[in-house]
Amino acid sequence: MTNISFPEPTITAVTQPFWDKINEKQFYLQQCDDCAQWIFYPRAHCPHCFGSKLTWKEASGQGKLKSWSIVHRAGHPAWQGRTPYAVGIVELIEGPSLLTHLLIDEQEICYQLPVEISFQQLNERLLPFFQKKGD
Template identity: 45%
Template sequence: MNLGELKVPGPTRTALTVPFWAAAAEGRFIVQHCADCASWVFYPRQICPYCWSPRLEWREASGRARLESWSVIHRPGHPGWEPAAPYAIGIVRLAERPSMLSHILTAEPRLHLPLQVRFTQVGAEILPCFEPQNE
């Protein structure tokens, strides 16, 4: 299935998330990094959840992750996703330590599967999805 052919809603953009989505559209994977305690932070926030510093900066992340949990969707909640079903959605733990929810581009997800980001056309958007690492 070509995910670019789907008629699905795109991500909600806010002032905090615009840098993330703009970088994704350019094929860059960025995550917030705290200038005070050196923690990596995702989802985008105004203050660091570890030390409460407001000094969060966007930095290039490695794009490497491990699959922590997943669900294979057979009956999507939005009709635009029906042509893609079944598909996997999962929680990935980034190498930098934050976790995020993402589309998983494999028919055989498994616990702790090494992943890498792959920018993928999904509907009208370029989204960071994850696929198995080339080992």
């Protein structure tokens, strides 16, 4: 069981620009050229107005914690050795929400906690985790 590898994100032609920027320690999201709404997860059309003119733009990487859970039994064997760990839904300043790992002590986690992105190396890949703002 020691050679179990962590699951990799599924990278497609639509999501490739997101992961390319993450690898450069930059956080980019799509923004609709028609309605100006920010979009996450990456997609081929705007979920707000159904426009197809989406532009990748640098985002703040900041938000507030909306919800969270402490994982004691991981869904994948590779993560079991890292339990317990926290995952949460972060509402970004730009508007979209995303599910992410939280690098925050369980005792400090609270609703609307200001958070910011923290790029973490996991095997050969950088991943966007979030930490308490200012840490």
